[in-house]
């Protein structure tokens with residue numbers, strides 16, 4: 482479990498987007514290990530802000546522990562929702578809690594991972610509706626995250642179509658196919674005439690999400706997927722209306738937001754970003770300017786929330802155990818709506834960021850995978866199950882739906 486040193490006064494908004502070296506990233510990737518999750522001693526037992534109510538868009542939440550998008554690659558072969566998935570989300574739904582689905586694909590060619598679910602055909606709606614109904618029955622709310630994976634893809638997943646990006650920039654990432662993790666296929670730059678049909682894909686996905694009964698949708702504008710590659714200048718080298726100055730680079734993401742808002746209304750749309758995140762080998766020459774400008778552009782909508790991944794985490798890995806959260810505090814004065822902070826939080830520093838006012842809710846990713854009753858465990862400061870990284874990406878029920886809720890005997894039976 483990472484320990485955040487909040488006395489580290491060297492960390493401030495000026496050092497917000499300090500880039501990690503590639504060696505930091507590689508050495509972090511190598512140290513894949515099961516981390517121990519023990520609750521730190523805390524005097525914060527009662528009256529936690531984490532467990533105070535908040536209105537998020539149209540939703541009246543009773544606590545601020547958010548289930549963020551977590552791709553687990555257990556959809557049916559036709560990309561529809563599996564029974565296992567319904568069980569997983571139902572287990573993690575809590576009364577008055579807020580959940581966001583794993584990335585959901587708006588088209589076949591937008592897929593980057595086999596086993597990730599889709600919403601690109603009408604027959605996908607029924608499975609999502611069952612899942613949403615089950616989550617609602619437990620009193621929780623749920624948004625669907627929509628993601629075109631862009632250049633993080635492979636022709637085996639896209640019916641042979643070449644992955645797309647704003648520009649061709651060398652990229653050595655991995656995609657998850659029927660053959661496991663394989664190098665991504667080379668990508669091509671999108672023609673400007675193709676962009677309206679991509680926006681339309683998102684709009685159609687949003688319409689299907691509405692039919693499935695979700696409470697809203699989240700634009701995946703993080704972690705180097707398609708929208709993010711347009712936003713950041715390390716991957717956007719276009720010279721047309723969608724590239725160059727930040728005013729142009731936000732154009733595609735804002736067209737996506739427009740499309741989602743046209744279906745749902747702004748107060749049922751959220752946007753996820755990962756300023757200075759390294760997943761997908763994404764980069765920007767001036768992240769403060771890029772993300773600051775984008776956040777301010779988003780203000781004009783009155784969105785449900787901005788979901789901010791801290792740069793101390795790269796996708797599924799903590800890069801910098803000792804680093805305090807910096808992205809939410811940078812964006813707080815710029816973005817006028819609620820902020821969900823994500824990336825490396827435990828109970829104490831979640832409460833800390835809420836008390837400081839730098840965020841309004843906190844997402845817990847890896848900890849939610851192994852603690853279906855995470856809100857209750859955090860509320861009561863109970864021990865946590867360790868997560869099992871080997872079961873993150875695909876598999877069966879093991880380490881997916883077989884984690885017990887807290888009781889004295891289940892803690893003793895914890896397999897970690």
Ligand SMILES: Cc1cc2nc3c(=O)[nH]c(=O)nc-3n(C[C@H](O)[C@H](O)[C@H](O)COP(=O)(O)O)c2cc1C
Nearest residue numbers: 549550551552583584797823824825845846847873
């Ligand atoms: C297995 C796994 C799958 C993930 N899938 C997604 C995803 O589909 N969309 C997304 O925006 N983030 C995804 N993330 C990132 C998480 O939402 C979250 O930002 C990350 O785990 C850091 O939070 P944590 O430190 O609380 O785990 C994933 C993370 C994990 C561990």
